[in-house]
Amino acid sequence: MSVNRRDVLKGLASLPFMGMLGWAYYKKHSIDNEVKNRILEELKIKAKAPSATGSMSGGILRLGIIGPGGRGRDLMRAAGYAEPQWIEEAKKGLEANNNDKRLETFLGQENLNIRFTAVCDVFDIHADRAMAAAKTDDNTPKRYRRYQDLLNDPNVDAVIIATPDHWHAPIAIDAIKAGKHVYVEKCMTHKVKETFLLRDTALQYPGIKFQVGHQHRQTLSFLTAIDIVEKNILGHISLIEASTNRNDDVGAWQYDIHPEATPQTVDWQQFLGDAKNIPFNAEHLFRWRKWWAYGTGLSGDLLTHDFDRINCILNMGIPQSVFASGGIYTHNDGREVPDVMQVAMEYPEFETGSSQEKGKEKGMTFLYSATLGNQFWRPTKLMGHDATLELGNTLTVFPDPNSTRYKELIQAGTISPDTPMYSYDPSVKGVDGVTSATAKYFAQKGLLYTYRDGKAVDSTHLHIREWVSAIRNNTKLSCGINEGFEEAVSAHMATLSLKTGRKVIWDKNAGKIAIPGMDNADLDEIIVQSGQPI
Amino acid sequence: MKNNNFTNLQLFSLVALRWLIAWHFLYEGLIKIGNPAWTARNYLASAEWLFSGFFRSVALNDTLMQVVDFMNIWGLVLIGVGLFLGFMSKYASYAGILLLLLYYIAHPPLFGNDLVPLEGSYIIVNKNLIEAAALAVVALFPTSHIIGLERLIRKIK
Numbered sequence: 001m002s003v004n005r006r007d008v009l010k011g012l013a014s015l016p017f018m019g020m021l022g023w024a025y026y027k028k029h030s031i032d033n034e035v036k037n038r039i040l041e042e043l044k045i046k047a048k049a050p051s052a053t054g055s056m057s058g059g060i061l062r063l064g065i066i067g068p069g070g071r072g073r074d075l076m077r078a079a080g081y082a083e084p085q086w087i088e089e090a091k092k093g094l095e096a097n098n099n100d101k102r103l104e105t106f107l108g109q110e111n112l113n114i115r116f117t118a119v120c121d122v123f124d125i126h127a128d129r130a131m132a133a134a135k136t137d138d139n140t141p142k143r144y145r146r147y148q149d150l151l152n153d154p155n156v157d158a159v160i161i162a163t164p165d166h167w168h169a170p171i172a173i174d175a176i177k178a179g180k181h182v183y184v185e186k187c188m189t190h191k192v193k194e195t196f197l198l199r200d201t202a203l204q205y206p207g208i209k210f211q212v213g214h215q216h217r218q219t220l221s222f223l224t225a226i227d228i229v230e231k232n233i234l235g236h237i238s239l240i241e242a243s244t245n246r247n248d249d250v251g252a253w254q255y256d257i258h259p260e261a262t263p264q265t266v267d268w269q270q271f272l273g274d275a276k277n278i279p280f281n282a283e284h285l286f287r288w289r290k291w292w293a294y295g296t297g298l299s300g301d302l303l304t305h306d307f308d309r310i311n312c313i314l315n316m317g318i319p320q321s322v323f324a325s326g327g328i329y330t331h332n333d334g335r336e337v338p339d340v341m342q343v344a345m346e347y348p349e350f351e352t353g354s355s356q357e358k359g360k361e362k363g364m365t366f367l368y369s370a371t372l373g374n375q376f377w378r379p380t381k382l383m384g385h386d387a388t389l390e391l392g393n394t395l396t397v398f399p400d401p402n403s404t405r406y407k408e409l410i411q412a413g414t415i416s417p418d419t420p421m422y423s424y425d426p427s428v429k430g431v432d433g434v435t436s437a438t439a440k441y442f443a444q445k446g447l448l449y450t451y452r453d454g455k456a457v458d459s460t461h462l463h464i465r466e467w468v469s470a471i472r473n474n475t476k477l478s479c480g481i482n483e484g485f486e487e488a489v490s491a492h493m494a495t496l497s498l499k500t501g502r503k504v505i506w507d508k509n510a511g512k513i514a515i516p517g518m519d520n521a522d523l524d525e526i527i528v529q530s531g532q533p534i
Numbered sequence: 535m536k537n538n539n540f541t542n543l544q545l546f547s548l549v550a551l552r553w554l555i556a557w558h559f560l561y562e563g564l565i566k567i568g569n570p571a572w573t574a575r576n577y578l579a580s581a582e583w584l585f586s587g588f589f590r591s592v593a594l595n596d597t598l599m600q601v602v603d604f605m606n607i608w609g610l611v612l613i614g615v616g617l618f619l620g621f622m623s624k625y626a627s628y629a630g631i632l633l634l635l636l637y638y639i640a641h642p643p644l645f646g647n648d649l650v651p652l653e654g655s656y657i658i659v660n661k662n663l664i665e666a667a668a669l670a671v672v673a674l675f676p677t678s679h680i681i682g683l684e685r686l687i688r689k690i691k
Contacts, residue, residue, distance in 0.1 A: 003689045011686035014553060014618045021557055021618075025564050097587070101594065 035414050039421050042409065043233055043397075045224065053466045054473030056113045061468055064118035064156040064180070066147050066171055068130035069286075070255065071185055072121075072162030075213070076133050078460035079160070079468075080112055083133035109461050112468050117155045120144040122267040123285070125260055145267055147171050151178040158209070158471055160464075161185065164294040165301075167273055169194035172210075173201045181209040181471050183464065186308070187300030187491050188212050188484035191524040192513060195488045202481035209470040211477050212484035214308040215463035221395040224424050225313045225382075232353035233397060233422075234384030235405060236361035237314070242306035243378040244298070244370035252331045252339055252372040253289040253301075257282045276530070290335035292528050297337030298326070298370050299494040304487050306368055306380065307345075308479070309391070313382075314352065317486050318506045319345035319366065322493040325501075330373030336530055339372040343494045355386050355405040368494075387421070397422040489513065492527060499526050540677075548677045551668055552617050558665070559630060560614025566607045573603050581640040589640050609633055617672065620682015627673035634666040 063079070065072055073083065082090075090103040116134035119141050121127040127143050134141040144150040147167075150159070151174055158181035161171050169189040175182050182202075189195040202210045216222065228234065246252065263280045271285060275293035278284070288294035289301055296304075310316065326341030350364040369378075382389040386403040390396045399406045401417040415421045469475045489506070493513055497504040500521075505514045513523060540548065566572045578599075581589035592598050609629060616626030643656035654661075678684040 003686060007685055007689050010681050011620075011683055011689075013681050014556075014620060017553055017557070018560075018615075018618050021560055025561060025568075029565075029568050 038409070038414055042406075043228075043422055044231060045228055045233065045422060045424075054469035054475040056110065056465070056468065056472070058113070058472055061112075061114040061471060062117040062155055062157045063114055064120065064144075064150045064153065064159045065116055065130055065134070066120045066150060066159055066161050067163035067167070068119060068121055068133075069123070069126050069162070072126075072160070073130065073133065074460065075160050075162055075183075075185075075464065076116065076130065077106060078109075078458055079114060079116075079464050080109060081116055081133045082106055083129050085129065086133075105458055109458065110465065112465055114468060115139040116141050118142050118144060118150045118153050120147045120150045122271045123258070123261060124265040125258060146270065148174065151175055151180060156180060158182070158467075162213075164271075164288040165296045166190040166275055166294045169198045170273065173198055176201050176205050176208050176210070179205075179208070181467070183211045183213060183467050184484075185213040186304045186484075186487065187296045188488040189492075190294075190296060190300070191527050192489075192492050193524055195485060195492065199481055199485045209467060209477060210481050210484075211463070211467040211470070212308075212479045212481075212487065213460075213463065214305070214312075214479045214483070214487070215460040216305065216309050217312050217478040218459040218462035218466070221391065221424060222309065222312060224395055225389060225391055228389060228395075228397065228422075229313055229352055229382075232355070233387055234352075234382060234389055235386030235400075235403065236354040236356070237350075237352055237364055237382050237384045238361070239383045240310055240314075240364065240366045240381065241378070241383070242310065242366070242368050242380045244302045244306070244368075244372075245375045245378060246372050247375040249331075251375075253287055253295075253335075254331070254333070255286050257286045261285060275528070290333075290337055292336050292530060295337060296491060297495060297498075298339070298341040298372075299324070299343070299491040299498070300488075302370060303341075303343060303368050303494060304491050307366070307490050308483065308487050309380065310366060310382075311483065311486060312478070313391075314350075316347055316350055316364070316366070318489050318508075319347055319493070320349070320508070321346045321503050321505050322490065322497050323503045324494045324497040326370075326498055330371065338498065341368075341370045341494075341498065343368040343497075345490065345494075355403070361385065395422075395424040396420045492523070495527055496523060499529065540675075540680075545677060545680060548672070548675050549681045552620075552623065552672045552677060555630070555665060555669060555672065556614050556617035558614075559610050560618065563607055563610030563612075563614055566610070572607075573599060574606055575599055575603075577637075578602070578640060583639065583642050583644060585639050606633070620678030620684050621687075623678040623682065623684070624673050624676060627669045630669045631666045631673070634662045634669070638662040638666070 065076055068076060073086070076082070077086065087103070090106065094103055115136065115138075116130070117139060119127055119130045119134060120143075121130065122145070131141050131143060142153065142155075144153070150156060159171075159175050161168055161175070161182065161184040163171060163185075165187055167190075168184050168187070169191070172182050172184045172188075173194070189198055202208065229237075261282045266280065266285060268280045268285075272278070284291060284294070289297075295301065322343060322345050324341060324343040326338035328335060328337075328339055330339045345366040345368070346363075347366065348363040351362055354361045380391040382391065385400065386405040387400055388398045390398070397420060399410060399415050399417050399421050401410065403410065406415060406421075409415045410417065463479075466475070466478060470477045493504040493506065496513065496515060500515055500518065502515050502517065505516060506512075507514050515521060515523075575593045578589040579593035581593075592602060610633070613626045613630045613633070616622050617630070638660070643658060643660045645657070679688060
């Protein structure tokens, strides 16, 4: 059949429409790119890559674990050692639910080239479980009942301390003096005096690598947040809101009580330490976070997370004053520590930069709000004159409608106050300059892990790796004694305010905590005093 | 040739439907090519309903996600081009239906599934489903041999 003019016309009739689409695409793409580039050009945010923490090769590092109960066993896993029981559970979890990635994450962890040569716990069952986790073909760990004996073991180079809070400082101080490197869980200390003593001891032994367990320092989005603040994208930050929302028994520290815990299997006196001597009490042993004698309540347990998250971005240090209030409103079960608590930390001298005339803006409040009776998600917000940063595993910046810096961009319609102008999700490649409402929704979703090269990694593993690398390669630590000192002092100020009903002051010049009107009070006495908050 | 089975108005409507869908597919493909950071990961990671487990496991697999993103983007482009030009438009239609149904089952607008903010209101039926049905019409009432490259190809053969 011959092809006539009509066939050609009808055969290629779509070409003008395809041309139209091509033109529309080109036009839309250039407009979008222009807007995106204008925003990115204005902001110049660099999604920061973490600094390399050095090689894991060389001799085997020998660790001791002190207190492998709940968190202690998490830390052992993050260091590469899981107990057989946990592996079985994770396998079953995976069979039941394809999304259960515990095992995959654990097996995918880098080998840190370490061995746990010593285990210390006051409860036999916990010690046995940790021994089973630590055992390898070339290593049978030694069980110690007293941490002092573990610290005397020449086959231990470094210790991980995951005991109840009231044991953190005494063990850490002795460990440093014994020449062992220290990784200690938060809250770094339980009381005021020991906080100073631990800092002074750590500073006296600069060769000892000391790390506090704030693993979120490894979270990639926080590193980018530092860049955002450094570039003054938010303008003067006057208010920071952080919160804890939990609504379950485990979240309220109602952990299981092991049925085999008896005076025969538990070294009760060793557990009590400097706490008031009371007869064996299994609830105190497993749910120690509920009593002032052993724990630090919401201040030390959860506020410290949020405080350190912000401190690693702003480096704002210890607040000039703290006021806290709270009560036991959701778990009235005999506990002493509050389950609802609000803390206002004042930083009148705080400045990160401003877009307005000099001297107009100075000072900031860090507001922490917690409840253990509701789990509605409240994102952390850094609120500046020019923009607000919502911070989680992802990071989103919203321009402020009355911003000075972005006035022209808002007027031109390039950016809008109800749409993020910058969004960063380390789980995807690249960065989005302008994001849609849907992207905003996804950006808000917090994720469990942090990311390296787009891959999910357990941040505790990275935090331990950083510490191991500091020991091996003399690399930098992100949460050392100074950061730990600021975290602990700020938390204790919150507890003191809660318990006295007064505003608590940090006397920067004298380097001490003061409570106006209570000059001669024994602060440690107030902290451990039993009873409910005012 | 069956070109006389349609009235002019019917033919016009069917070709218009084919081109409108083609426009949509091709533009969706091009916009994703233009944004190297684009990935279907979040869409799959937040999947709901019966197949959520499958979609989520795909979202968590980096290699698989690269394949999925590549196939999705170039699938959209090729389907769009095929429908526009009227070249292999039957295969393009069926491939398009398959893609749309995959989008649909990942986030069907069922009772209680309203995690993702939408620009309209939907229950059971949404635009993915309607577009898939429209593509079935395009596949079952072919027009590419009247208005499209297939007309020229047949003539040349």
